[in-house]
Amino acid sequence: xxxxxxxxxxxxxHKEKIRSMFNSIAHRYDFLNxxxxxxxxxxxxxxxxxxxxxxxxxHILDVATGTADLAIEFAKxxxxxxxxxxxxxxxLKIGQEKINKLGLDQIIVLxxxxxxxxxxSDRSFxxxxxxxxxxNFENLDKGLMEIKRVLRPNxxxxxxxFTMPRYFPVKQLYKFYFHSLLPLxxxxxxxxxxxxxYLPESVEAFPQGKAFIAELTKAGFADPQIYRLTFGIxxxxxxxxx
Ligand SMILES: C[S@@+](CC[C@H](N)C(=O)[O-])C[C@H]1O[C@@H](n2cnc3c(N)ncnc32)[C@H](O)[C@@H]1O
Numbered sequence: 001x002x003x004x005x006x007x008x009x010x011x012x013x014h015k016e017k018i019r020s021m022f023n024s025i026a027h028r029y030d031f032l033n034x035x036x037x038x039x040x041x042x043x044x045x046x047x048x049x050x051x052x053x054x055x056x057x058x059h060i061l062d063v064a065t066g067t068a069d070l071a072i073e074f075a076k077x078x079x080x081x082x083x084x085x086x087x088x089x090x091x092l093k094i095g096q097e098k099i100n101k102l103g104l105d106q107i108i109v110l111x112x113x114x115x116x117x118x119x120x121s122d123r124s125f126x127x128x129x130x131x132x133x134x135x136n137f138e139n140l141d142k143g144l145m146e147i148k149r150v151l152r153p154n155x156x157x158x159x160x161x162f163t164m165p166r167y168f169p170v171k172q173l174y175k176f177y178f179h180s181l182l183p184l185x186x187x188x189x190x191x192x193x194x195x196x197x198y199l200p201e202s203v204e205a206f207p208q209g210k211a212f213i214a215e216l217t218k219a220g221f222a223d224p225q226i227y228r229l230t231f232g233i234x235x236x237x238x239x240x241x242x
Contacts, residue, residue, distance in 0.1 A: 021194065030094070036185060044160055047236060049077060052129060059124065062083070066131075068098060118147075130161075222239065
């Protein structure tokens with residue numbers, strides 16, 4: 001049985017807040033994810049894997065892997081190794097249990113570490129993925145530069161992130177759901193008072209669509225592409241390291 005390779009994250013305030021928030025909701029995270037999205041989050045991860053695995057990546061890094069759903073989905077493409085990193089030990093613990101249950105512990109290795117200080121040498125991975133993680137980085141530039149550093153030349157970055165729909169009536173309906181219903185259900189099920197209010201706040205404050213493409217370009221990635229999913233409530237961004 002694989003053990004999570006644990007190392008203490010740096011003591012920055014924002015990071016500690018995020019880490020303790022995910023530690024506190026980890027036991028309900030998967031249930032709430034599937035319940036609040038009516039299971040659509042599974043289809044989004046499948047779509048990301050389909051879009052990102054065309055170049056047959058052998059060494060994949062899943063940043064902010066959480067409970068490892070994306071890493072597990074990538075395992076279906078038969079890469080040599082998938083490494084998942086996250087700052088929350090409780091999220092990783094649940095991920096590790098799922099990996100062990102599925103007999104994937106020879107392919108997927110989890111490690112507790114910080115996306116902004118990746119413990120890997122330059123050019124180690126063919127593909128780096130991040131699902132619903134970049135929004136939580138303390139310093140987005142630093143995170144993207146780290147991802148670029150560990151990618152081999154021509155390696156790809158694939159990011160899945162929530163976006164806000166832009167058109168009537170989905171925009172208005174979703175805003176109501178996201179700001180009123182979702183925090184209420186999230187608080188009730190997870191018993192965490194802040195986590196599911198943080199979600200809509202952090203999504204709205206984060207660069208979306210063209211603004212995130214601009215961040216990827218600024219970090220030095222080439223050929224950025226965006227795929228809008230399900231009325232624009234999530235998007236996949238792909239780009240290549242030169
Ligand atoms: C919304 S969850 C997404 C988990 C998973 N990728 C998924 O698709 O369900 C966000 C994850 O990002 C992690 N995270 C936030 N900031 C991080 C950082 N700086 N380095 C590593 N992980 C981080 C959190 O601990 C949490 O597990």
